[in-house]
Amino acid sequence: MTTETSGDVRLTGISKTYGSFTAVHPLDLTVPQGSFFALLGASGCGKTTTLRMIAGLEEPSSGTVHLGDQEVTHLPPYKRPVNTVFQSYALFPHLDIFENVAFGLRRRGIKSVRKQVDEMLDLVQLGEQARKKPHQLSGGQQQRVAVARALINHPKVLLLDEPLGALDLKLRRQMQLELKRIQTEVGITFVHVTHDQEEAMTMADTVAVMNGGRVEQLGSPTDLYENPQTTFVANFLGTSNLIEAEVDTRSGEDVVLKAGGGKLVLPRARCSAPAQTGGKVLVGIRPEKISLTHADDAGAIPVGRNRITGRIAHSSFIGVSTQYVVDSAVCPEFEVYAQNIERDSRLVPGADVVLHWSPAHTFGLDAAQD
Numbered sequence: 001m002t003t004e005t006s007g008d009v010r011l012t013g014i015s016k017t018y019g020s021f022t023a024v025h026p027l028d029l030t031v032p033q034g035s036f037f038a039l040l041g042a043s044g045c046g047k048t049t050t051l052r053m054i055a056g057l058e059e060p061s062s063g064t065v066h067l068g069d070q071e072v073t074h075l076p077p078y079k080r081p082v083n084t085v086f087q088s089y090a091l092f093p094h095l096d097i098f099e100n101v102a103f104g105l106r107r108r109g110i111k112s113v114r115k116q117v118d119e120m121l122d123l124v125q126l127g128e129q130a131r132k133k134p135h136q137l138s139g140g141q142q143q144r145v146a147v148a149r150a151l152i153n154h155p156k157v158l159l160l161d162e163p164l165g166a167l168d169l170k171l172r173r174q175m176q177l178e179l180k181r182i183q184t185e186v187g188i189t190f191v192h193v194t195h196d197q198e199e200a201m202t203m204a205d206t207v208a209v210m211n212g213g214r215v216e217q218l219g220s221p222t223d224l225y226e227n228p229q230t231t232f233v234a235n236f237l238g239t240s241n242l243i244e245a246e247v248d249t250r251s252g253e254d255v256v257l258k259a260g261g262g263k264l265v266l267p268r269a270r271c272s273a274p275a276q277t278g279g280k281v282l283v284g285i286r287p288e289k290i291s292l293t294h295a296d297d298a299g300a301i302p303v304g305r306n307r308i309t310g311r312i313a314h315s316s317f318i319g320v321s322t323q324y325v326v327d328s329a330v331c332p333e334f335e336v337y338a339q340n341i342e343r344d345s346r347l348v349p350g351a352d353v354v355l356h357w358s359p360a361h362t363f364g365l366d367a368a369q370d
């Protein structure tokens with residue numbers, strides 16, 4: 001375990017208002033040294049404003065910003081041990097790649113820059129391109145130059161504001177892995193802003209999901225995906241089927257709910273709602289956790305699984321899986337992603353089916369939250 005804390009980012013009660021509009025509500029957030037942290041949310045949720053307050057590009061309306069033990073709330077950007085990479089790479093077009101990366105060192109009056117620049121270009125795997133001009137590189141390569149140019153200043157924290165937003169999907173996926181590799185190699189704190197949930201989940205150790213200027217949930221990608229606490233998070237990270245249900249009883253570690261004519265079981269530990277008898281809970285299940293069985297074979301479904309009946313409305317074969325939309329009394333358009341391991345030719349639109357899944361994969365949300 002590391003005890004190094006100089007790259008911790010600590011936001012305490014920071015907020016930002018523009019006139020009567022609150023872009024970021026008072027927010028407490030700690031990003032541990034050496035982690036890859038993502039601020040994730042839809043356009044306008046306040047993620048860039050939060051990042052800019054860490055960078056010093058925006059003055060908070062309240063609260064403090066600490067980088068390690070140092071309070072930097074009122075320091076200008078250039079006096080903070082941070083560097084920012086923006087979506088627009090902002091490379092100098094007339095300088096070659098080597099000089100673009102060397103720029104920060106030269107500005108500080110450092111004369112012998114070769115060793116450091118070569119190391120940085122190797123880190124981003126652009127050693128061969130050193131004498132090219134930015135326009136001779138692909139978008140992904142230019143973005144790697146921007147990362148090298150920021151890292152050569154040895155910041156304690158690298159801030160990335162939608163750095164992959166201008167790249168096409170394939171390049172973006174490559175760059176996600178590349179940025180993750182670079183972060184692991186240099187070991188400094190990365191704070192990454194994105195609206196792309198897949199990007200955040202691929203790269204980050206911890207993700208803060210923002211909505212309306214607030215952090216709605218904070219956790220590891222797996223935790224957010226498997227245990228969303230709000231409908232916003234459940235729907236923003238992947239697809240969720242949500243069933244409105246009523247709490248019937250509590251039984252040991254489980255909550256038993258009534259939905260339509262049947263019962264569903266939900267582990268209490270996976271329920272973020274109060275779960276009082278008679279209370280409403282939204283029961284959630286991810287499409288890939290569901291099995292689909294033709295109604296004629298319902299007797300073969302193991303006991304102990306949650307189940308609902310329905311009728312296939314649509315199906316589409318997409319190679320590794322088939323996606324079904326099933327109409328049922330408790331959820332009008334239930335989505336199911338079934339792996340094509342054992343395809344059943346009877347599972348076609350119009351077929352009566354039973355959807356079933358393990359209670360362990362079920363999560364519960366407060367139906368009254370929104």
Ligand code: ATP
Nearest residue numbers: 018021023041042043044045046047048049050195
């Ligand atoms: P995007 O992905 O579109 O950049 P975001 O989540 O990063 O969105 P912010 O840029 O942080 O959102 O903006 C949050 C809110 O604050 C938005 O509604 C935006 O219009 C507003 N806002 C940002 N900067 C200003 C400003 N200088 N003056 C007034 N309102 C602003």
